[in-house]
Amino acid sequence: MLGFILKRLGLALLVALTVSFISFSLLYLSGDPATAIAGESANAQDVQAIRELYGFDRPMLVQYFDWLWNALRFDFGQSYYFKLPVADLIADRLGVTMRLGLAAISFALIVAIPLGVVAAMRPNSLIDKLALFLSVAGQAMPSFWFALVLISVFSIKLGLVPASGSTSWRHFILPTVVLGYYAMPAIMRLTRAGMLEVLSSDYIRTARAKGASEGRVMFRHALRNAIIPVVSLAAVQMGFMLGGSIVVESIFALHGAGFLAWESISRNDLPTVQALILVFSMFYIVFTLLADIVNAWLDPRMRAA
Amino acid sequence: MSEPILKVRDLRLDIPVPAGTLHAVRGIDFDVAPGETLCIVGESGSGKSLTSLAVMGLLGSAIRRSAAELSFDGIDLQKASRRQMRALRGNRMAMIFQEPMTSLNPAYTIGDQLAEALRLHRPISKGDALKRAADLLRLVGITAAESRLRQFPHQLSGGLRQRVMIAMALICEPDLLIADEPTTALDVTIQAQILRLLVDLREKLGMALILITHDLGVVGRVADKVAVMYAGELVETGPAEQIFRNPAHPYTRGLLDCIPVPGRITRGQRLGTIPGIVPSLIGRQAGCIFRDRCPEAIPACTGDIPLRELARGHRLRCIHPQGRRIAEEISA
Incomplete structure (x- = not known):
């Protein structure tokens, strides 16, 4: 290992x-x-x-x-526009983006994995169709539109959560839902497909023949094997959320790294753009590495590779 | 002979399909007693595996099971709850499968999987379960048992994996072991070893063994009783030596002609084949299911043909008294 x-x-x-x-x-x-x-x-x-x-x-x-x-040494030079060290600028903004990204991927995983498992346990049932509907809607709906709908309902009409800013955890609820819902369908569908494949495999029949309970068969024997591709996908999505949450960040006025990237590109602020690209790429690399390690832990056959 | 541990009477398995109902298994009867080996023989698709899965309660939800009697040690399996079935499976009745390469979970060590089989049914610590697992591995002839416990399935050969599967099935000392073509996926030298092992263990542990196979060579070596299945029906059943010495059903004779026997077959002689294919089982079946392929078929074969006793324990589903056309019928 x-x-x-x-x-x-x-x-x-x-x-x-x-x-x-x-x-x-x-x-x-x-x-x-x-x-x-x-x-x-x-x-x-x-x-x-x-x-x-x-x-x-x-x-x-x-x-x-x-x-x-x-x-x-975290010295990326001076921003042409802000006339400040790029490292300080990014450090300032990264906190918001990291919090949003982690919250969104957690939300997506917590909702999508159980949904995928249940859908696979009863294929073509009502709950499977509902899950399919949710995922198609999530994939088809532009996130800027979904964000505006949520703001108009939950912030303006009901006044439950703030619509913009990043000063408290309540400011992160709507952006998390929007960004997480965007990532959810792929995770859900992949979990469902993986579970369906694993559930028809011989070792699941063996587990049942041993007298294992249905819950034990599902979670200990099936999910552990079905989740492997989901881990890789979630890593890529996590990287994407950190770098590509520009739309969501600008709608909710969360001044995160994604928003900074958009600003810097439009201002031709090359040192900042360079540094952001490097930072975002490092996130991808780190998450992919973590996914590889988790998968090797899940599946011993990968440890040899 | 002691009381049978497993009794099956008139077992039927129906599968709804778009074109109607597929009557996969129709009216199967058999018994197995402790210490006895029953071989269920038949070609692919004859319903042998489905029958064994029906006994274990492992059929998919799409398959409907009904029987006049399906009992294990006096327990009515048709009335047993899911919980009761779980308590029996892996504990008092165990099963090993055809595909050792894919029947073990790739994510867990051999030790984990063996210990799990024991701990599902016995209140025992993980450490003690692993000790027992190592004993079982030695029992099935695996050397360096302790280090094997830490290995993963992909690190073992097919023969070793099947031994692990056998060890896993035996860890709770079941009263009944069902082995569904346990040697088909293995190469010939390993096949003989695994078979020998199963028979030795049956004797040592005094359990009942149901061996499902399409290999009559296997049957000849190990069976006490034989049940020959064709297209979802039992066509002939009886004591093994009776079936081999005096095969009555034309299908059984056809099967026996397909295998080379030293002394009965001369060098260069062609082996027998059974012409034709298995009929579709969708919709109601009437008459002898084998008649389209049978060399002895007569018009009366389309009528109802019950299973009848030919000799003590030797039963036959054929219209001909001895399974062969007699002269008057030919001239008629």
């Missing part, structure tokens, strides 16, 4: 290095950064001065390693 974890960790580091190089190259893919910083009214001399000040005149690889070395 330890060997497996070390191997996966090594792989994750290689992926991280590749991603860091790509996000660094963004600076050059979007034109001459010195011109961008100097602004429209600058003359050639100013541009040259800025180029030397920021070190853009050095070879690209030197710049990359310089940037990487700084990034390793």
